[in-house]
Amino acid sequence: MAENCTMTTTTIEQAGKHDGQEVTLKGWLYNLRESGKLLFPIFRDGTGIIQGVCSLKENPEAFAALKGLTQESSVFITGKIRAEKRAPGGYEIGVTKLQIVQRVPESTPFPIQLKEHGVDFLLDNRHLWIRTPRQAAILRIRAEAIRSAREYMDSQGYTLTDAPMFTPAACEGTSTLFEVNYIDDQKAYLTQSGQLYGEALAMALGKIYTFGPTFRAEKSKTRRHLTEFWMLEPEAAYVELDEAMALGEGLVSAIVQGVLKNKSRELETLKRDAKKLECVKPPFPRISYEEAVAVLNKNGNPAKFGDDFGGDEETIISSSFDRPVIVHRYPTSLKAFYMQPDPQRPELALAFDVLAPEGYGEIIGGSQRIHDYDLLVKRLREHKLPEEAFEWYLDLRRYGSVPHSGFGLGLERTVAWICGTEHIREVIPFPRMIYRVYP
């Protein structure tokens, strides 16, 4: 583009800084409204959308190029940026020159209209659906959530490490593992949690976190489940339950405040009420499992000691508070084999969940881990887990075992709550669900 060399090339996000100047944008035609000898194209470029104006009288060549141009055709747009109250976004570009990079053929128009579509159609066209302003906003918020989360963990002295995706056996149960053919005739499984590896890394580096995809072959078909989702899992040596809960509370707060600070425009695009997020700061209310049962009973729910909480119960509990609530000390029988019993009340595990408001459910699950060798072996046997597969894990209790704690934060559930989306599938670029692996 030799002729563009003298022209400022910018993005829609930066357009406001070029008020009154002629610039070039590289993007796509999002929509085109016609009004006689005036055209109102809407352009998008990945950073935002901006309305253009093109008049036949002033710019006949650009007008001719633009008239009848199809949705999502890729274009270079040159024109003058100006503040304009009538334009969505506050600025518009007076198009003086338009170069078509690729014209979408009329015979195969872009399938995603500006009208409503059904879920199945949108998911079949997920590769195109992500171009819409709403989906783009969600993905930018997801990116900010990740950035804020890592910034917070780093600031707390935690080192990012990585757990493997291929694992030799289960971390918890075996029923929900994806089995894959490994080299030769070996079997391997896709990880369902990096936690056990995180524990080993914590004994090496002190405070660590892993962040990556996890896989669960659960036959869950609810708005809160994916078969592939991302989890941030801190694990720290010499950290006990209270400190782990404080870390979880700080992490969730940092994510929410980061999004509020840096992605307010995207929250507006989603029409998300920021007031519901502004109060998400420490301290979060903390209630014990037994107190939670009492809250449920008071609200007419027949839960009793030993029952696990389902979606309904979580919603009742979380709706009593304006921010996430921490529920701690669940019955040992409900929790995983590696969770440390409360020394005062061995029937309770030093475990905690963080429940998001507005019915988004559990976004964090964590605990203090068993550090005593004999107790851990006993629990492995009680849960009928293959001890051989856990030999390396038992080593962690043979060689300088210390009290330690950790948790897993579900990225998609957290982002779904922040964005206020109906379903978790919207907050990951290409959702993997029980009956969907396309596209």
Place this chain on the structure above:
RNA sequence: UGGGGCGUGGUCCAACCGGUAGGACACCUCACUGUUAAUGAGGAUGGUGGAGGUUCGAAUCCUCCCGCCCCAGCCA
């Protein structure tokens, strides 16, 4: 895996108690100098998820199959 719901042009929906399958959007043409999912007029294309059954006649009723959605379990 259970419970509930839904499958109609490319998309989103309508069609009474079983009686000629229709509209909007998208696409094309025309009009319109401030549109906001623009509007108005016209045009072409094209469909009852599949297989049986009941009936003079089935999108509609029955059986089976397929697909999807929601809820529960499990979990993040």
